Amino acid sequence: MGNKTVFYDKHLELGARMVEFGGWDMPVQYASIIEEHRTVRSSAGVFDVSHMGQIFVSGRQAVDFLQSVVPQDISKLKLLKAEYCQLTKNDGCLVDDLIIYRLLDEKFLVIANAANIQKDFNWLKDNINNFEVILENKSDEYSMLALQGQNASKIVEKLGISESEQPSFFTIKTFKLSNIEGYISRTGYTGEDGFEFIIKNEYAIELWDMIFKAGEQFGLKPIGLGARDTLRLETALMLYGNDLTEDTTPVEAGLKWSIPVDKISDYNGKDVIMNQIRNGVSKKLIGFEMTDRAIPRHEYDIYFNGHKTGVVTSGGYSPTLDKNIGMGYVETKDNITLDATIEIMVRNKLYKAKVVKRPFVAKRYKIS
Amino acid sequence: MIVPEGILCSKSHEYLLENGDSVYTVGLTDYAVEQLGDIVFVELPEVGTEYSKGEVFATVESVKAASEIYMPVGGKIVEVNEKIVETPEILNESPFEDGWLVKIESPDALAESGDLLEYSDYKEELE
CATH class of the missing domain: 3.30.1360.120 (Probable tRNA modification gtpase trme; domain 1)
Known part of the structure; x- marks a missing residue:
């Protein structure tokens, strides 16, 4: 239990x-x-x-500390605003993805994924170095x-x-x-x-x-x-454990939009991430919809022109579209673009799919 | 829901219903379809294929996951329910009537059905 x-x-x-x-x-x-x-x-x-975690970060150097652990520019996060962030390792890959809220000038609320609460808290603790900051896991x-x-x-x-x-x-x-x-x-x-x-x-x-x-x-x-x-x-929102893991970088995951290129402060994995933004990645996340009748699922193989090019990270039936859709990583060198035909291995048979834009269904946020 | 008289159920939740002349209907029990939740995809075998008892002959997928379906007894597929391929939710609505999976010809059904349970005993086992 x-x-x-x-x-x-x-x-x-x-x-x-x-x-x-x-x-x-x-x-x-x-x-x-x-x-x-x-x-x-x-x-x-x-x-x-x-089940999601609440970690509070406060203190005189709360900003400087958070700056050192996420690619996002926390110094620019306005009071009471939220930001979608990633907790990166030195290799640029992900410990977790997070929402960070600025509650006060020197107090932040970090929302962690359920399975990662203790891992994230330990990671933050291990990265305190000499920062004057208080970490509280109040999950x-x-x-x-x-x-x-x-x-x-x-x-x-x-x-x-x-x-x-x-x-x-x-x-x-x-x-x-x-x-x-x-x-x-x-x-x-x-x-x-x-x-x-x-x-x-x-x-x-x-x-x-x-x-x-x-x-x-x-x-x-x-x-x-x-x-x-x-x-x-x-709506192609990432699920940590499926689409994001300790072996994927935010750039590979198509999260480049969330990473400022002009952030001055250093952070874990900055060199890798900046290098990927400038020079490209060897694998990238794509979205696809099945054109053959089959449901793509987590960990099924993706084929292109007869060879394996990657793995499905999330997939299933879309009630809104009444189609079977999925996301997964493919090798960049295969140059798989929009509308390209790929194949998904389902129970030892290949089924055709078409690369489509993400999100599959438009987001309907009220952005005033 | 009317449960047909005389059905036999397997521990993996398939049912077997005798039609006469060694022909049997195979489907999923009401418990199985309820546990699966919304069924959105069904893959059925080709008519004429022969399977032995316990072999996977079909796949049923709910929103959450894919499940393999096993032959309750050995036999040859003589008919498949095309309607559920087009409209998988029939399986949820009517597992014992419109939502059957296949019909098989099984001369050995009697000999092979020793481990299958009558519906009332099957239900009791689930408690």
Whole structure:
């Protein structure tokens, strides 16, 4: 048995099927993955994401310290803004991918992937060197709920936070509703507009109930990890452990957009990453849709012109497109471009696929 | 859901239903399709192929994963359910009726079905 979030009994009451994920017992589905997926795309859904980690970084040199561990320019991160970041090693490959929020001038909240919380915390600790910084892993004290979908903003309004008071895209705020206080951010992992609530465990159940009451008229439903995966795959959001690993760099993963080339401070793996940005990479992430009838899955081989060129990192059925889609790494020297035909080895047979643009389904963030 | 009388179920959740003249319908139990969740892909064998008991003859994929389906007894495929290839969700909706997988000719079915369970015993085993 894995760790349990505060919502464990709630999930069981709601008839969820539980699975182990990253060391946690989490709901994979309540009724149907496809229905849950559609609920989020058409209205809104709530995800228990309490398995994710909350690491607080504070102190006089919090900025300098974070500058040394991620490729992003944390010195330019404005107060209450969020940034998509990577924790890189000296070889440029990834310890984890993260969201970093600037809570105060000298205080940051780092959101780590469930399976990597301890690894990330240890990594940060080992990289403190002489920086004057305090690291606190408060993952056990905090719960997290993601409210995602086109009706999310209306539900938050009904909850008592008016539209003008709501945080804008990739921003975080503190909130207070009756006796509940915590953070609310405009972030998520579905490609839809939406929010994440980061609250102390003691407030978690009450907030869940309040959100569902506010969402009743919008058909708000709880959503499991199964739909979380299909939603993020359609919008080509990276999953650490699949698309990102300790053997891939952010440049290979197509995350060049997130890395400033003018950052002055040094960070782990900077030479490798800058070299890859200037001179290219030997493998790169592509997106594809199957043209033959077959479902691509994690770790299936990718072929091009009769030879193996790479491996599928994520794949599956897309409920929105009613197509089978996937992402994977291919060798750059094969010069595989948009619309190229590749093949996926499924149960010892090759099936054709076409290279397509990522995301497969357009993101619908509300960027004001 | 009506469970057909006389079906026999395997531990790997396939069912076998006698049609007469050594012909049997093979499908997945209601428990199996519920556990799989939304089924989005079915791969069936070609008519005429022969399989022995326990051999993989089909693949069923849900949103989450691919599952191999095993022959509950040996036999020759005489008919496949093309409808579920086009519309895999029929498997979730009607595993015992419209959602059957294949029909097989199996002269040895009686001899090979000793380890299969009657539906009520199968359900009890799942408890």
